[in-house]
Amino acid sequence: MSKKVLMKGNEAFVRGAIAAGCRAFFGYPITPQNEVPEYMSRFMPEAGGVFLQAESELASINMVYGAAAAGVRVMTSSSSPGISLMQEGISYIAACELPCVIVNVQRGGPGLGNIAASQSDYFQTVKGGGHGDYKLITLAPWSVPECYFLTALAFDLADCYRNPAVILADAVVGQMIEPVEVPERLETHIPPKPWATTGRHGRAHKNVVNSLWIDPPVLEELNKRLQATYARIAENEVRFQEIMTEDADLVLVAYGATARICRTAAELARAEGMKVGLFRPISLFPFPTEQIRQLALNGRRFLVVEMSHGQMVEDVRLAVEGAARVGFYGRSGGVVPTPSEILDQIRFEYNKLTGSDKPNRSVVPE
Amino acid sequence: MSKKVLMKGNEAFVRGAIAAGCRAFFGYPITPQNEVPEYMSRFMPEAGGVFLQAESELASINMVYGAAAAGVRVMTSSSSPGISLMQEGISYIAACELPCVIVNVQRGGPGLGNIAASQSDYFQTVKGGGHGDYKLITLAPWSVPECYFLTALAFDLADCYRNPAVILADAVVGQMIEPVEVPERLETHIPPKPWATTGRHGRAHKNVVNSLWIDPPVLEELNKRLQATYARIAENEVRFQEIMTEDADLVLVAYGATARICRTAAELARAEGMKVGLFRPISLFPFPTEQIRQLALNGRRFLVVEMSHGQMVEDVRLAVEGAARVGFYGRSGGVVPTPSEILDQIRFEYNKLTGSDKPNRSVVPE
Amino acid sequence: MSKKVLMKGNEAFVRGAIAAGCRAFFGYPITPQNEVPEYMSRFMPEAGGVFLQAESELASINMVYGAAAAGVRVMTSSSSPGISLMQEGISYIAACELPCVIVNVQRGGPGLGNIAASQSDYFQTVKGGGHGDYKLITLAPWSVPECYFLTALAFDLADCYRNPAVILADAVVGQMIEPVEVPERLETHIPPKPWATTGRHGRAHKNVVNSLWIDPPVLEELNKRLQATYARIAENEVRFQEIMTEDADLVLVAYGATARICRTAAELARAEGMKVGLFRPISLFPFPTEQIRQLALNGRRFLVVEMSHGQMVEDVRLAVEGAARVGFYGRSGGVVPTPSEILDQIRFEYNKLTGSDKPNRSVVPE
């Protein structure tokens, strides 16, 4: 039995988290994610969990670190500048192999920027904004139901692989209102956590959470274990959606809110007779490298669309390795691209397919 | 007239900075860069500048932000975790188009890690550890003289392009002792800074430094200007060194301390009759993409060696775009690869060139 | 039905607090009060409350501020330097007329000092370590049962008068182990808190907690209300203990651990035929001014003994107003006075009563 509930993306992160057994939230206000701590402050105590507004994002992430070490399902959320402040803590949590969920409702940057939607923190999240060779499981919702279910999934993946997971959203997705089919009881898997620092419970040893390994070979051993984990994640957890790609000449690649707009643009293009599809990565790490490579080897060309000056496009190019043309179209600073401007860009790329040799305009328009 | 002075890499950063007119330093202690603030505390007051040990790296970078806004040549230094703590501030400085120099003497990570050498912060520096579409000029010294002169150059480039510049070093380079030919008077170019917040000086308006642009088109305008700057930097400031690449079948690609070890390994390989060269990027942003692509088009294959699990290798692959094999060999956690283990890897890759089809072992050895 | 439980003073603060309905604790480790957060981390979750180790004492007191505003019974604890860090927050909480309990297990000062017992924070607590004309209800336990019951009382007084209350203890009392007659159910009075910021609950207005009153007459009005509260506290909440004072010529005045030692010293003095009693203030604010004045008017002389260089002695002198001699004996820096050295001092003072005119040695001995 489920029931349909109308809610905002920012509320869905909260409801999904609590349904998945999240029982601690630490955060600090920043637009456009303020509804997340607001709803948390209301629903978390009802669920018997801890809500705390910390004195800064720095404090938040270190409280997340502590709660994660204690084996609690714990979450924080913020928006771009606040996430930057968490980079040291995120590296520590990753090094300690602790599960937690971090929601980033991206806003326009760099600097203070503004509070409109953006996708300029892809590199920070996927390549590593903190120091060291760690990786973050990264999921990108494009709808309110996905805000709900991907957040819940993020907790399961984080626990399963003992690794932080990020929901990389944006201001459009966070503010969007849609119905969610909320299950009466969400299926979730909280594994036993024998490593948690919750006391000896009669054992001879106590658990220690630590990221200091003075001896280089020992630290390298940790890194190899982490790399092995990332390899397992890459093998098992790739998630993506293909729309109208089967017969496509040109495949748009986009995630989050941008993917919704690209879907409309692809439909408009189809109406004009252009065979255009959409490939939407849902997991950004692991990235659907193999799937995109196959599309390239099968003759598709690509147009990557991002609300940035080109970040995910690098992962697409790394997947394609020169086997097909990869165009790029990006807007930034909180400007959300319209279907019609993407359609223009599709026409340009599509003509290239069929003999046109205009110069590549795959940059922000003048 | 110059004189030869024996010094440590960490001292050379300081001497190069002060010779280049740096007159403010804000930092916080962390091994293996502690000699930087130590020497700064001694030499900076003698030069009539400000040395201040801040209460944290967070405070340091924001003091750098303030001093940079006032038009002073300013520097901070830290090591990996401390640099992570600066990510929000770095994004702000980049957004405000302010020049400054940041030295990162990388140590083993992630987390607290250890104090031995590493190159695991490449992504953080080059792709963007903070939020938003900014880029940092990044220079990687492989010797003590380069610690001196690249630091000085970093100030000139930062001022010229009004952009932060990073010296991406490592514990080996920071602790190394070599003679430096110190010029009596270093040639440096400090441009006028009419944008600095130093008072009206009779003008009608006052200067304001700001990174908040609420209106998306206005923020996108800033981003386009930044992208134009990055394009100019990419066009004009690529720096690299090629050693024995002219006739090479296999080109090692490495930077910093790793490049020194690779040079030895290449020489050992030559002694065995293998035609091996070394390509050393000196500027990591801008990356010598075109030079590497040309080498690939001219038939060279590559072996990228890093003290990480593979970060710069992505930029090499993006340059090569499938036109040549790109192998990878990495150590991490503070383990510095030896010439002989690199030589093993060279033999493996070289055999591939000549018909071997062993599985790719381009990962950290078991 | 009650049961006798053996416990440490530091544990008794925790058990008394939780029995009194305390459901939130925020703190940061510092010796000699570390058992307080340790026990809180164990017992508070069992009681369904929130335990959180904050990132500093500054964070702790501001979290106390927030929880108090939400109407929760909340406590923090620390030792001398940590309490100094809380002074701004304490002034804010007092200005906002919010109830909370702060435990100070005093250690040797000033500065880092050491971890041994001290009473050098009397002025800070009773006169006002923060800015503005506020006062803190201050209770000083001399035994483990008082650690338990005065902590519980502190919550009732704090709620009753909407004012912060401090338990001014010391390292001796905190580390002492004694049996406590723990009631099955502690009688406590948690009043309704219609002012708490817990939502509108259907009312037209929302509650606001604020200490900014830009208009001076408005702020003076707040101060007058606070002064009226302090007058009511002074009228109703004076607590003290008199031992052997009825026939005493000389009355020792001491609180906390020092009072226990003075009691022994007084008994030793009695054994030598000197009529010595002990007056022990239990509430330091409100101070038992009237009771001491009456003793002075009835011919008693005084010897104040403190683990400080003379702080409470000022309040005794203000009470006595020249009507009787007030001697002083103090030790500091973590040195706990012995009964025999106090006995020496008693002999000296007692001889003064009976004609001796030696110079006043009422200082720390050479």
Place this chain on the structure above:
Amino acid sequence: MSKKVLMKGNEAFVRGAIAAGCRAFFGYPITPQNEVPEYMSRFMPEAGGVFLQAESELASINMVYGAAAAGVRVMTSSSSPGISLMQEGISYIAACELPCVIVNVQRGGPGLGNIAASQSDYFQTVKGGGHGDYKLITLAPWSVPECYFLTALAFDLADCYRNPAVILADAVVGQMIEPVEVPERLETHIPPKPWATTGRHGRAHKNVVNSLWIDPPVLEELNKRLQATYARIAENEVRFQEIMTEDADLVLVAYGATARICRTAAELARAEGMKVGLFRPISLFPFPTEQIRQLALNGRRFLVVEMSHGQMVEDVRLAVEGAARVGFYGRSGGVVPTPSEILDQIRFEYNKLTGSDKPNRSVVPE
């Protein structure tokens, strides 16, 4: 040769400090003292010193701690809440016997309060807002020239006694504009500081600044040395002003801006035939205890006037010890008393002298 310069109190603190050789200032903005850092940011670099806006008052005072340890004449300034944030640092500096100057331009409290004048931080400054038995040299200017010369004196006293010195001012004095006779060259005495942590300079030992003394007798030794210093200060540095006290029946006691208003009130009282004088403590620690006691013994009665609910009045009562009536009149919350309301209070007290027995109204008027 001197020249008359018109300036604000807040500017005079800066000019006096720099004239006295202050070469480092660390602060954080807060009204009503913002002109202090503003002028410092302008004049300090001209004097070859360091101005730095820290990230908080907590950071400021710890930077003061560091600079003082290095032997530099260093100052910070703030207003009430900011000074509360400094209490831990102040206790550390006092424990380390380091000289520095702290300016508190008091504002209405407690809490955020407001930005109008107040004298409610007397206890915090004179009794000890931080932990431990330390004392702060405290000077209270009542005019702009005193802002200049007492600040300069504060540096000399701080250095002479190796103790922090506070200028306890208020918003009225800080904002007041008056001419100051600025000497061409201020006479100041900066003693050698062989204890400063500026390097070994060929000696066998290095200097260490430390406030941690784990062994109680050793820490008590420090406290005895501090107490001996305070005794020397009390003996040598009492400063005060008597106006029309020679024949007075009633002596007003007030400091700072309040003393100016009391002077006018005393003159108005004289015009009505009442013999009223003014005793103005200039040093609050050391307090002119002996001088006030002598006035009491010579038959004067007292009316203490403060912009607080009664703080300095305790020190007056401790001096008088019941030998004379001590009335009190206070305003708070930023309300500055007028001469006429003080005159009312004088009439009331004066009538008491001559037989009236109305109840004591020595509180804030309804």
